[in-house]
Each structure stands twice: as structure tokens, then as C-alpha cells.
Amino acid sequence: MSPVLQLRDVEKSFRLHLQGGTRLSVIRGAAFEVAAGECAVLHGPSGSGKSSLLKMIYGTYPCDGGQIRIAAGGAAVDVATAELSALRRLRRDTLGYVSQFLRVIPRVAALDVVAEPVISRGGAPETARARAAALLARLNLPERLWALPPATFSGGEQQRVNIARGFAHPYPLLLLDEPTASLDAANRRAVVGLIEEARAGGAAILGIFHDKDVRDRLADRIIDVGGFAAAA
Amino acid sequence: MTGETQVLPLLEASGVTVLYGRQVGCSEVSLDLWPGEVLAVVGESGSGKTTLLRCLAGMLPPAQGRVDYRLRDGGVEEVYAMTEARRRALQRSDWGFVYQTPADGLRMTVSAGANVGERLMALGSRHYGEIRREALAWLERLEIDGARIDERPQAFSGGMRQRLQIARNLVTAPRLVFMDEPTGGLDVSVQARILDTLRGLVRDMGLSVVLVTHDLGVARLLADRMLVMKDGRVVEEGLTDQILEDPQHAYAQLLVSSILQA
Secondary structure (H helix, E strand, O other): OOOOEEEEEEEEEEEEHHHOOEEEEEEEEEEEEEOOOOEEEEEOOOOOOHHHHHHHHHOOOOOOEEEEEEEEOOEEEEOOOOOHHHHHHHHHHOEEEEOOOOOOOOOOOHHHHHHHHHHOOOOOHHHHHHHHHHHHHHOOOOHHHOOOOHHHOOHHHHHHHHHHHHHHOOOOEEEEEOOOOOOOHHHHHHHHHHHHHHHHOOOEEEEEOOOHHHHHHHOOEEEEHHHOEOOO | OOOOOOOOOOEEEEEEEEEEOOEEEEEEEEEEEOOOOEEEEEOOOOOOHHHHHHHHOOOOOOOEEEEEEEOOOOOEEEHHHOOHHHHHHHHHHOEEEEOOOHHHHOOOOOOHHHHHHHHHHHOOOOOHHHHHHHHHHHHHHOOOOHHHOOOOHHHOOHHHHHHHHHHHHHOOOOOEEEEEOOOOOOOHHHHHHHHHHHHHHHHHHOOEEEEEEOOHHHHHHHOOEEEEEEOOEEEEEEEHHHHHHOOOOHHHHHHHHOOOOO
16 A cells, blocks of 8 residues: 655654754654554654654755655655645645644634634634534534633643644644643544544554553554754 | 636735935835735835835836736726726726724714715715615624714724724725725724724624734734735745745844734
8 A cells, every 4th residue: 555654765854943044953864664554653752853744744944854745635746845835735634733722712612723724714604613613512512612712721632622623624634742642541532432433434643642541552664764864 | 727717916016126315115015915815014114014005006106017907807008008087997896995093084074974874875876865774784783872873983992993994995996905004003902803893893894804913913913825925025035924924034033033022
């Protein structure tokens, strides 16, 4: 089976103009693949570039070299060289990214925050909201909160709204940056359940999970990031 | 190939330079604006962003370069090659322009209802009852109490005036709206409410927007894509998260590092 995600010789450094143009190399020679229906886990010490790799795959951080090929609708898009419009299409249809932090939008109800990715792809609002409600219920967010904007929610509640949003559309490739960090056991199990379901549905998943139990349960394969970390 | 039907830009600027006498307003700017996209132009005062906006909006002819607009029928017209009358007709129907200072975009001596109805009348509406009904619907959509339809904007607060200006622009269902610091000079809470309303309207109406702002928080909330300007030139372009999380140009890094953390 051809991979959904394929990295070759990926390189990244940050040039810090405000620090006299210092160049900080973070990734060198990153190469791996993730197939449909597989959950691969990035592993390595803090500061080894795991989150940077996810942000490069999502296209937030530009690459200095190499290829990041993602299968999309029968073709492949190289994120490292894609036009902005192609990258936006990729994010809308194919590529999902979930971190533990919700970007709060003032005055938008939690239910609508979750439904938005589906509606913005042209989904019917009622179907999108029903899907959003089901996800919020699974993640144990009390129903009385659904109609409220998440700005006033606790950190854990906001995190669960963000996870629900990330799973609202069935992306063929999901990037997960510590989605279970700081959740209690019941909610951690609920998130693990969502990830397992996405994988069973054929999604390719690339994640960072510090929690050993979660990692052991989900990882089909561990990718050691230490091998790509550029010597400082 | 993605197999998707080809989408063409709504507005296209090529090598646009605007001069004020011998002073350069903006220099060799090229950009595309896609349907349904919000493009933020950011930079400090004097960077040329408002000059660029006014040039794109048909208000300030370029010394060099051209601006092309794709009409509803798919044809493309060069904005500064049209007759003045044709350009004004576009500005009153297909386009909107939201000024930072509402008094610049409103008629302060006529009622709120007349301010909203005026663009409909310019498009040929003559039925008073219908115009009033439409104006009322738009006031309420922008959260202005319908009971105040006969008041003049002079009696309105700054935030209400700005919402009225937005209603006045959107009543003709434009495709393209230019905004110059639409929330500049408003209290933070008033700002949040307007930004949220704008966000919803952009999505529901499928509007394309060119938004000039010096406030990266506003850009983060509304924009899909950003241009960073300095000294009249575009120094960096990218999706909003790219510019905010990994700016490449020295000036863009300085700008992003100056955001106050919420």
C-alpha cells in the first residue's frame, strides 16, 4: 500500500534576525512514511524537534530542504513546495492537526467551533452540529456548556472542544500533538477511542504522546526523532 | 493535478506602484485575491498598506502596474481602464469599502435607514417600503436596534457607527470588501463584537476581503493569508499561521515578536 505521508531529507533551521541572524538548526535528514490505517508515534526527548516536524508537515513552518509528500485525491502534494492555495485545499480536505491548545474565537459557541470545519467544507449545518454534539458528548463536555463560547471554560474543557473540532471531519491524515496531555483517565480513554476509530476508518495518524500507556496502546510503530535532530 | 475545477482570482494586482509626487506610496506590489478569501495587509504606519488598499479599490490610480477585477460573468476588466462611471457603479454594488473612521464612509446628516438604503437606491430600487424593510433587516443583522432606524449616526456610539457603515456596505451583497483598520480606535470589547460579526458575515456571504490592519490579533482572527509590508514593499507573504508562527523576514519577525501575549 502506498503511504499517505512520505518525508525525504527534510531539513529545518530557524534564522533569528533579532538575535543577530543566528541560525538554529533543528531537523536534518528526516525521512519516514506513514500508511493508511497506521498510527506512527514520534518519540524523542523534549527539544528534539517532534512538534516542529508536525508543524512542517502541516505547512506552518517552511522547510529548508527535502520533500513532504501527502496523498490527496489520487495525487500527491509536496508541502515543502506547494502553492498556498494548494496547501489550503490540503488542510481543508485531507490534513488535520490537533494540538492541546484551543485558539479561542470570541462569542462563538462551543458547538459551532466544533462544527465549523465541516460547515466550511460545505457540509449541511444540521448534520455538522449533530456530529459536533456527538463528539462533545463522547468527550464528556457537559451539555449546558455547548451553547457557550469556550473563552470562559477551564483548560481541560477547552482542550476537549479542540479535540472534538479536530475529529469533526474525517481527515485521511491526522497530526496529533499531545492531544491527551493533562486530561484525566476517563477523558484520556475517550480520546484514545476516537483515535482508534479514525485509524480503523483508514486514517493515517502521526502523533506525539508523552503518556506511556497511551503510546503503548496506540503506536503501531515508533519513529525515533533523535536520528533527525540536528546537532546544535 | 487535483482534479478540481480551476478557481481563478477575483482581483489581481501586477507590479503596482503608487507615487505621491516624488514620494513613493507603494512599490511594485503584485497580489492575487481568491474568491471567499480574507487577505490581511499588515505593517506599521507609513508602510504603504492603506495606499495599496486605495489603489486596489479603484480610488488611487497607480503610476505603474495594473489592477484587474473578475466580473460576475467571468470576464476580466482592468480597473483603471474602465470609465469613471463604470468604476463608480462597481464600487457601489459589487464592492464595499469600510473606513477606519465611520464618518468617512457614512453620511452623518441623514438617518441610519437612509445610509443603508442609499446603495440600494443607487442600484435602482425605488420601492420605499422594500428599501426600509431591507435596511431594517441589515441594521438588526449588525445588532443595531431597529427602533433607531430614523436617527442620524451622529447620535450613535463609535461601535454602532462602525456597524452601520458595515451594514451600508453589505446591503448590496458585494463580492469584494476593502477594509481599512475596521476596528481601529474602538474599545477592546466593542472590537471583539465587530470582529466576530465580520467573521460570521464573511463566511455566510462568501465575501472576499482585503483587510488593512496594524493589529496582528485582528489578522489572526479574520485572515486566511497575510502580506507584510515595509517601506512600500511586500516583504513577506504566507498563510496566517505561517507568518505568525515562523516569520522569515527580519521585519516580520520584529512585528510578530511585538505582539502582546493574551
